[in-house]
Amino acid sequence: MVIEAYPTLEGRAKVHAALADTTRLRITDLLSLTDATASELGASIGIPSNLLAHHLRVLEEAGLIARQRSEGDGRRSYIRLVPAALDVHGPESLAVPRRVVFVCTANSARSHIAAAMWRQASAIPAASAGTHPAPAIHPGALAAAHRHQLPIPRRRPRAVNQVLADGDLVITVCDRAHEELAGPTGFHWSVPDPVAPGTDAAFDAAYDHLATRVTALEPRLRTA
Structure with a gap:
């Protein structure tokens, strides 16, 4: 990017x-x-x-x-x-991407939540993907989205190579995915994995972290 x-x-x-x-x-x-x-x-x-x-x-x-x-x-x-x-003293403007693609390892929690947040906040399209897709979205992610009244389409997790296209801004929201992807990604947000602890508190913490990052990035792309 x-x-x-x-x-x-x-x-x-x-x-x-x-x-x-x-x-x-x-x-x-x-x-x-x-x-x-x-x-x-x-x-x-x-x-x-x-x-x-x-x-x-x-x-x-x-x-x-x-x-x-x-x-x-x-x-x-x-x-x-x-x-x-x-x-004017804020960070520099960014080139507007064709789409924003959020990537985590399983594409079962953080990346789906981030993409859903982005769709609510921005007119720029969003998608999500995983480096090792899980069979389905994690129930904890769906429950956290429901608690925060965030609509998440129940899409089957998809692999990165099935999703990415030219002009996409890639944002990894998982350290493992960031380190696995070959070549530089657009941005990386180091969001702790809520699936490992599996608690409501862990999923809510990931939700809050992602909400903060989406809120900070969206105006910079909107005004670019």
Whole structure:
């Protein structure tokens, strides 16, 4: 899976540097609530105009703030946060895959749960597969999905070579599967196997782990 350089590493570094100062963080906190003139900012934060001008220049050069001439008193300019500017310092965007394929060893629990979660969260299609498919989905996985009101199609587990196609993003959700697959996979989520302990708590823990990872990845693919 290709990671695209947008926003650029240089741009992200500049944003991080601009925000690595308590005064500039206070300015962005205030501007997240209201546009303000430089004099209003100085009065609210309590710093002299020359020091404020320095901090505003750093924020402006990082693309975090912009100025707009007042439509009332044309001698004034209002400073505002650039829309979504604070999102720029997050991880880089990803190329959108044709499909997301979740892989574990047996394709009986974690990969099915992850694929079902993905279908609920994203318009990008999802599938699941296993390096050594089991005869059926594990009852513990079905019970955990039922407890969390997650619909899982009762599909027979399938082998990786029956499922993968060009353009797929492969996400292994099992250490064994990750280590067995030849060549690099797209991503790997190290989710403990709930089948071994077989308890409701183990399946719920795997569910929560996968939910956290799906929730974190989905916006990055949606906005790519």
